[in-house]
Amino acid sequence: xxxxxxxxxxxxxxxxxxxxxxxxxxxxxxxxxxxxxxxxxxxxxxxxxxxxxxxxxxxxxxxxxxxxxxxxxxxxxxxxxxxxxxxxxxxxxxxxxxxxxxxxxxxxxxxxxxxxxxxxxxxxxxxxxxxxxxxxxxxxxxxxxxxxxxxxxx
Amino acid sequence: xxxxxxxxxxxxxxxxxxxxxxxxxxxxxxxxxxxxxxxxxxxxxxxxxxxxxxxxxxxxxxxxxxxxxxxxxxxxxxxxxxxxxxxxxxxxxxxxxxxxxxxxxxxxxxxxxxxxxxxxxxxxxxxxxxxxxxxxxxxxxxxxxxxxxxxxxx
DNA sequence: TCCCATTAGATGACACATCATCTATTTATG
DNA sequence: CATAAATAGATGATGTGTCATCTAATGGGA
Numbered sequence: 001x002x003x004x005x006x007x008x009x010x011x012x013x014x015x016x017x018x019x020x021x022x023x024x025x026x027x028x029x030x031x032x033x034x035x036x037x038x039x040x041x042x043x044x045x046x047x048x049x050x051x052x053x054x055x056x057x058x059x060x061x062x063x064x065x066x067x068x069x070x071x072x073x074x075x076x077x078x079x080x081x082x083x084x085x086x087x088x089x090x091x092x093x094x095x096x097x098x099x100x101x102x103x104x105x106x107x108x109x110x111x112x113x114x115x116x117x118x119x120x121x122x123x124x125x126x127x128x129x130x131x132x133x134x135x136x137x138x139x140x141x142x143x144x145x146x147x148x149x150x151x152x153x154x
Numbered sequence: 155x156x157x158x159x160x161x162x163x164x165x166x167x168x169x170x171x172x173x174x175x176x177x178x179x180x181x182x183x184x185x186x187x188x189x190x191x192x193x194x195x196x197x198x199x200x201x202x203x204x205x206x207x208x209x210x211x212x213x214x215x216x217x218x219x220x221x222x223x224x225x226x227x228x229x230x231x232x233x234x235x236x237x238x239x240x241x242x243x244x245x246x247x248x249x250x251x252x253x254x255x256x257x258x259x260x261x262x263x264x265x266x267x268x269x270x271x272x273x274x275x276x277x278x279x280x281x282x283x284x285x286x287x288x289x290x291x292x293x294x295x296x297x298x299x300x301x302x303x304x305x306x307x308x
Numbered sequence: 309t310c311c312c313a314t315t316a317g318a319t320g321a322c323a324c325a326t327c328a329t330c331t332a333t334t335t336a337t338g
Numbered sequence: 339c340a341t342a343a344a345t346a347g348a349t350g351a352t353g354t355g356t357c358a359t360c361t362a363a364t365g366g367g368a
Contacts, residue, residue, distance in 0.1 A: 005270035007282040010307040014289040019173040091346040116159035128161035135168035153164040245316040
């Protein structure tokens with residue numbers, strides 16, 4: 001077997017595995033709140049940046065590029081988000097959290113904190129900083145760099 | 155803003171970003187071969203382990219847990235895989251690469267090598283080993299640990 | 309031998325992601 | 339002012355992932 005790219009190949013699958021496993025774990029923590037990991041991400045972006053247009057939201061999300069029309073659509077149906085047409089330029093919509101959305105966001109913060117506690121039980125702060133610094137390098141020059149920067153993760 | 159879990163939160167989104175970005179890059183490399191990253195993973199598992207049952211394949215894949223019926227179904231339709239009912243126990247199917255599948259796999263190896271070159275241009279072998287060692291820790295005790303071990307990534 | 313628990317795989321349901329295309333508006337330009 | 343270019347968002351198509359449930363086949367125990 002060719003072992004030339006052994007570490008690079010392992011890195012590829014380890015990243016995939018960690019993302020899947022982490023998503024699964026977060027999904028479990030969020031289950032009784034009734035939101036998915038992607039929805040939780042939308043809500044935390046809205047909490048910080050609302051009111052915001054769909055396109056801006058798309059630029060800030062890590063979980064999805066392009067315009068998250070359908071992700072938002074489902075959340076509107078579940079009364080987590082309100083979608084308001086802009087008066088001045090009706091191409092835009094302005095997105096804000098509903099009261100229910102705000103309520104649930106409080107629970108989401110707690111669930112995420114539980115998740116982060118588990119991560120910090122596994123890694124020292126120094127380890128995390130080293131890993132993060134390395135992961136940032138691969139994102140430089142990609143469309144996600146701006147999103148991560150705006151969100152405060154760079 | 156609460157900064158208690160700053161690094162853990164950044165880690166969460168960096169892992170997501172790197173996985174998305176990497177998947178996108180690999181997808182581009184594989185595009186003219188006509189296979190997706192998940193399909194490429196199935197083919198490299200088959201190349202090494204064929205003939206194999208659907209359930210075993212599911213245990214070996216990182217890209218999907220459970221049984222990858224539909225992933226395989228699409229690949230059968232595209233004549234990449236052959237699905238043969240086991241004579242002795244017709245609950246099982248045995249999966250093998252078709253000649254077309256083998257041909258395409260040769261191209262996939264090249265595309266993946268290009269991808270790995272880019273990763274190694276970014277990171278030293280030592281950095282990769284450090285990162286991989288760290289990522290392995292979070293996988294310990296999860297269902298994916300076995301898959302990674304069997305595939306030779308642990 | 310007969311019945312039932314077990315097992316492999318298929319399938320329905322749902323929520324993403326991504327890409328291409330379409331629609332409704334707005335704005336720029338002749 | 340009229341029309342074309344540009345822009346925001348919606349929508350269709352396709353391929354995942356995940357979970358629950360269903361079906362078909364096997365095998366073990368009464």
